[in-house]
Amino acid sequence: MDSIDKIVFGDNQFFGINHMSQEKSQQLSEKFYDIKNIYKVYDSAIECGIDAIMLNSNQRAPEICEYFRKNQSKYSNLKWYPSIPYPHKYANMVAEKGIFPAINELIFSNNTTSGVLGMVTKGSSALLSKDAIKLMQMLIDLEIRMFKGLDIKVIFLQNIVTDLMLGYGIKEIFEEYCYYVKRKYNVLPGFITINLPFCLNKLKEWNIKDVVVCSSINKIGFTMSPNIETYEEIIKNNDSSVYQIMAMSTLASGAIKPQEAYDYINQQNIQSVVFGASSKNHIEETVKMIKL
């Protein structure tokens, strides 16, 4: 399995996602309303030696991707770690119509306008033949389209979807997701999860290999289900040639001081860290502290 980047620059800070406070969340949202401020932070990250970016396929992602595509000569070394889908886009639709009618509408509305008739035909036939795998593949294509032309390293399934699907325990879905991502996009499949031990145990049980798993990992056990002890045990014994582990929420939303947080992370059998920051100072300091 290809090694992933040790440091990946995340995107939560750009989209008003902050688990620390509502005000902080709002401030960030205002600051990054002007997309140029986002590019400035990316430039700072790159100046600090980062050349890997995780980006969720939210409403602003297409514009960001377009910018990096247009300026590819300047950003030729960048590797991308998209996470899909943007769950809030689907939430209300699913509540109103049910999951499959919602998927159906999504596939149709996204394609009839842009004239991709092939996908519509494929979509309706997938629905008729009750083929969830084919529907999933179409959703992947739909979400990943905005990243076209960028150098993708891993395609992550966002945690709401990963964890929801883990609960159902359907092997085929995970197997086919990984297979499709490897075969069609020639990149590593990834799962973001709040249930890392559960996820790794299932992948092993199903004999699904060469996968990247990204999970909140921090000293105080914040958003680590079922508990920190189970996390530490499974991370210690993990074979990183089969499952590479990427840590997120390393600061537990700011509850842990950076040095303390990374002293902990550096001791774990972890292959990569994804973090977000909005000032050059913070990025620089964090990069110095991560020693994997």
Add this chain to the structure above:
Amino acid sequence: METPKIKIGIIGMGRMGITHFSIINTHEKAEIVSVADTSSITLDILKKYIKSLQVFKDYKELIDVSKPDAIVVCTPPNLNYQIIKYAFEKGIHVFCEKPFTADRKQAKELADLFNKSGLINQVGYGSRSHDVFIKTKLLIESKIIGDVIRYKSEMFSCAKTKKSNGDSWREKRENGGGVVFEMGSHLIDLNNYLFGPAEKVGGTVLNTVFSKKVEDIVSSTIFHKDGLAGTLLVNWSDESYRKPMINIEIFGSKGKIVVDFYGYKIYLMEENNSLNMRKGWNIFKLPDVITPVPFYVRGNEFTRQLYYFIDLVCKKETNSICDFNDGLRAQEIIEMLFIDSENIKK
């Protein structure tokens, strides 16, 4: 010998049904034996990938044929009454998504039936299982801010920020649609949980922003026992909120508590040595408060309330964190809000 797993049927595979399935499926003492839904595509796809699952288009059939010990009801609220009543007749435990029903009288009848039955009954008001509100309740009970006198409660989301055509089940109040039923009920129940059951309401105003046939904003004053009162404001047409948010500010005789999903702040007029809090502001963030659940999907509160229900069924204990009586109390306030808003318009 190993005790057999409790058998669970899920009725309604919309957004909540889908979530509950995932969570319950990870509980080692529970087994989902059946689901019912009106969408044959949903049923066929589930059946295709989960071979042992029995699927039904009719809830009665689910109950009669798959014989679950407990059902989880996730249908539009106006259908809950008939389903729950049928489950009662068959001696089945019930977890019902909020709001309990779309009609107060039906809620009363169901609460009365289950009170005498020994059957476990729970309404899915998840905020009662949210880490920060569990803690807030304990703080109020500890009297750290003295007697609660007033509160301000608000809930916002961007669930309805586009004009709708009025076709969905959510566009009819008699189905349990509209911001009062769908979102306001959460805050109404949470206020009952934190401050004791409300007794009356006043000055209720409903506004329509984007919906065609139901309200999008509600505000009111809520009256509890002994002069305790608070305000309620719920708006699901506020695009500036990326996801649902609750803010509550509680004013007491010795200080105040300000709480949202991110944590809580306590202002004390005097230091409190027994709880190790200083005079002035004491700030607690979510990481200080939260305890992980065995399996996480969408939020700790979802798992916590369902595992709680399953554990009660296993132990045959009826002391629910949110039983049908609590569901009825929220329903009474909902009805009062509608009546009050009509009276004001006259």
